[in-house]
Amino acid sequence: MTSNPTTILVIDDEAQIRKFLRISLTAQGYKVLEGANGSEGLAQAALGKPDLVVLDLGLPDMDGQQVLRELREWSAVPVLVLSVRASEGEKVLALDGGANDYVTKPFGIQEFLARVRVLLRQAGAGEQQEAVVSSGPLNLDFAYRRVTLDAVEVALTRKEYAVLAMLARHLGRVVTQQQLLKDIWGPSHVEDSHYLRVVVGHLRQKLGDDPAAPRFIVTEAGVGYRLREL
Template sequence: MIRILIIDDEPQIRRFLTISLESQGYSIIEAETGKQGLQQLVLEQPDLVILDLGLPDIDGQQVLKELRAFSDVPVIVLSVRNSEKEKVEALDNGCNDYVEKPFGVKELLARIRAALRISSGREQPPAVWSDGNLEVDYLSRTVTLQGERLRFSPREYELLTEMMSHPGQILTYHYLLQKYWGASHLDDSHYLRIFIRQIRNKLGDDPARPRYIETEAGVGYRFIGEAQSGQ
């Protein structure tokens, strides 16, 4: 049974989450402070953490930093803080996803499933990713759409496969710029926008109704495509 640790100081939120998640077959561990949460993480070894940022003892951003010093467990931040700055900081500190309160249970469950897929698939990435429409062959570094091979520059291919290697997870502008352009280009987000636009055009992906690349305004991008069963 998959175990989820909820770190939140609001009893009503913990109760609501516990009822909702247990009804889906998850086992729940609760903590109401950052310190308790870190202790439970060590003792219980959960499969996923849901973390509030507004904790009474340690700010959730600091909890993230301390957690990431010793664990790679998937973390979903669930918070009323909705500024771009908070989201970017949390993602850069190591959370896998960020959901604002109030939230929809169906959306949260989808985010949980995506984070768990990332975690379970880390060790053996597929040689070929395909959804029946788009196919990416990691061995030959080729991208095919509806049977037609697409011409991708090395940088376009790197950005696409980097997003694909973190399905459902937001990759911040800061992360992508630093990884592919270096620390001296962290303010050059126009580089990234140009390349993402080119990738979308080649994939026929409408940013208003994305099938593959979703924009989190002011924060970054996430890959939302889903491979066919068995891929």
């Protein structure tokens, strides 16, 4: 065992399922985090920096598909959906939404563990995600989806937050327009650059950022945007 065991987050509202998976995964040497609903799960995903997420779709506070969408706004952690929903449509929606694998309940624990091992191998030594990213006085807290500027909270729309969060995850590096449009609006919108320009314009207004002399969001002409590392 290493000093930093592989961490797996289980998001499921059924206590019996969480207990069963906790026992099974712990026996394999994994560290297990738990979330009983979507909000808890997203917070644990940011704070606990799991190497893999096991996600149920039928959660009490929000649908698991929504949890997946919100998680994918800022994290590339492998996600294994574990659900009683067996329809092809649900599977396609989850996989298109960023899930890496889909297992239906009831399930065999040996197959489940094998799929966990496959996803962890594919992920390799992926970058750990930070729970808070800062650009000078601008702070993004991914656990609580909160943005503050000079310690004052900034109210952002879902799309504004998604764009800023993606730039923050690549702090100091350029994120292309196509990448932002594909990941946030979807593959069918990679040419709709005006959507992105409008959102970035609103972000700059809310952050008091002068596009001619930006403090935070820099436009890389013809390429994309970069959040400055201050």
